[in-house]
């Protein structure tokens with residue numbers, strides 16, 4: 001038996017690390033308030049007159065760009081952008097386009113609902129150089145969508161995703177595991193549909209019960225039970241690895257811990273480090289799968305790129321226990337100044 005070395009990259013696909021300038025337009029354009037949605041809690045922002053916002057975007061981006069001449073990705077979030085009156089969309093997009101021409105913005109995106117995207121709306125976005133449309137799909141399962149009162153079905157969600165891709169726009173998909181009627185099987189089907197759609201990016205937002213929402217009232221009457229935290233962590237960690245292996249970057253896992261969010265969470269799988277926990281678990285699962293290729297002896301030495309060492313050990317070093325089964329211990333792990341992971345062991349043959 002000879003010493004075998006196995007080299008591999010972190011399974012996360014490369015994605016743009018471009019700095020993002022998010023513009024929140026709480027509930028702007030939304031046909032109604034979704035049962036779980038509290039934009040005030042999620043974004044910490046109150047509605048502001050659109051003209052004021054446009055001036056602020058222009059001023060802010062110009063100032064920041066002067067300080068550091070690196071272009072932004074400018075994103076319009078928090079509402080249903082494409083359901084705003086065309087004049088309002090143009091007000092924002094004209095500014096975005098001006099900033100793009102000045103070199104301060106190089107990517108424009110907006111978020112919307114699957115039932116608010118059609119050829120006319122896509123034409124407007126394309127006329128103003130929008131690059132990406134993020135769809136708040138939440139689930140492709142018609143039963144889940146109906147119980148969650150989203151107002152569209154799975155077919156419509158698929159059609160909207162296809163339409164965006166067919167019009168050469170980048171597609172973003174937002175999923176919300178844990179909605180009423182969802183379970184591990186429906187979430188697995190959502191991930192399958194997402195992987196087949198090959199979006200440019202995915203966001204995973206486990207469903208929380210936020211104050212002053214219909215979901216909070218359903219929960220207080222015992223009509224809705226959120227997913228437990230442990231179940232959510234397990235399923236979302238698997239989902240993360242599933243997306244990575246399908247070549248899809250997951251750019252957000254869980255809501256950002258805005259100061260306004262925490263006091264408004266009534267129930268649900270909240271953890272301030274949810275994203276870090278899932279990243280650690282997803283990487284841990286991948287590393288152990290790689291280690292199994294070395295056979296029962298496991299690796300004699302493990303070298304980890306310096307920048308991934310905290311993900312490698314996981315949140316609170318929780319992967320240590322998992323790694324023991326693969327014979328990965330602190331004493332045989334080291335970091336190195338390299339982009340690849342390396343496992344060295346005595347495997348008679350690698351597949």
Ligand code: SF4
Nearest residue numbers: 030033034037078079
């Ligand atoms: S979930 Fe999206 S569409 Fe629904 S109310 Fe919130 S921002 Fe509007």
